[in-house]
Amino acid sequence: MKNLLDLAIEAAVKAGETIEEIYKHDNFELEIKQDNSPLTKADTAANTIINTFLKTTPIPIISEENKETDYEERKHWKKCWIVDPLDGTKEFLKKNGEFTVNIALIEHGKPILGVIFSPISKELYYANVLDKKAYKIIVDENYKYSDNLFDEAHRIIPKKTNDSLIKVVGSRSHMNDDTKVFMKELSANYPSIEIIPKGSSLKFCLIAEGKADIYPRFAPTMEWDTAAGQAICEAVGIHVISKSTFEDLSYNKSNLLNSHFVVSNHTFVFDKK
Structure with a gap:
């Protein structure tokens, strides 16, 4: 599981690096998909990168930008990756920085690993549901990050809520x-x-x-x-x-x-x- 999470983290950060490069140069090459949602060069470029990483595993992939596999085949999958290579394309186009790369591993219909990377803020969130641990680090400007990803210092825990x-x-x-x-x-x-x-x-x-x-x-x-x-x-x-x-x-x-x-x-x- 750790190896799969490491792989998803690397894929998300590499995709984020490409997204930011396109974002900085306003090279969006905007299209409108059949469902009337926007598609940019950044969506497709990030999807290609993520698929390159995830296809090194035997686990099939569901991605917003991949052709959808028929359910008659998918229903037999015990595990699958679920990917949004650029979540928040509208935010990307508005240039407010609030977009992410999303990668999750699903087992029997339930998420067991998750990675969210924000290319602009460089916030990287990742979690192993089975271990009941989630983490956050800040990736540096060169898209390098700590080898100690699973240090307790990086764990996130919800704070006690304020009833008022x-x-x-x-x-x-x-x-x-x-x-x-x-x-x-x-x-x-x-x-x-x-x-x-x-x-x-x-x-x-x-x-x-x-x-x-x-x-x-x-x-x-x-x-x-x-x-x-x-x-x-x-x-x-x-x-x-x-x-x-x-x-x-x-x-x-x-x-x-x-x-x-x-x-x-x-x-x-x-x-x-």
């Missing part, structure tokens, strides 16, 4: 009426609410670090948007709960679209009416 203040993290690009209603309902239980806007999978990281308390997502996401973030959260004891099943999100489904969900380090139960 709830910090709600939301998407910069997908804040909608359902989310606003949800936050209004929270105000009935918490004297003070602070809203923290953040793009891409960094929202999961804020929850895992204890810098935010709840991330409600009542807009469409795909499995590659959430798998790595869920791994990092689950490694520190935080769950990503589906609004449809009231259970943890699962992966390598017949339909790769997620249900709406909430990530919370507070005791939280959906209204099941």
Whole structure:
């Protein structure tokens, strides 16, 4: 498992290096995909790099930018990689720096390893769910990082929550009426609410670090948007709960679209009416 996590970390950082180079030179070569989402040169370049690393393993790959394998084949996979080579393409185009590389390893539908790398802030998050440990380091400007990745000094553990203040993290690009209603309902239980806007999978990281308390997502996401973030959260004891099943999100489904969900380090139960 450590070797696989090391490999995913190296792949994410190398992809991030290429993404930043394209970002700095404004060489986006923007296209619009069939689902009306943006695709840039950075998405495809990062995907090629990540695939080069992950294909050295016998584990199949689900990536936003790969051709989707038919479920009749996928349903027999015990393990698979799930990759978003550039999560937050809209943030990339806005040049606000809040985009990431996401790589997760899934076993029997559950994330067991996760890596999230932010090429601009150089924040690298990684986790082994089975060991119940998540870590964070800062990669240097030359994309070098410590050999002591699994030092206790790098571990992240959610801080104790403040019952008088709830910090709600939301998407910069997908804040909608359902989310606003949800936050209004929270105000009935918490004297003070602070809203923290953040793009891409960094929202999961804020929850895992204890810098935010709840991330409600009542807009469409795909499995590659959430798998790595869920791994990092689950490694520190935080769950990503589906609004449809009231259970943890699962992966390598017949339909790769997620249900709406909430990530919370507070005791939280959906209204099941």
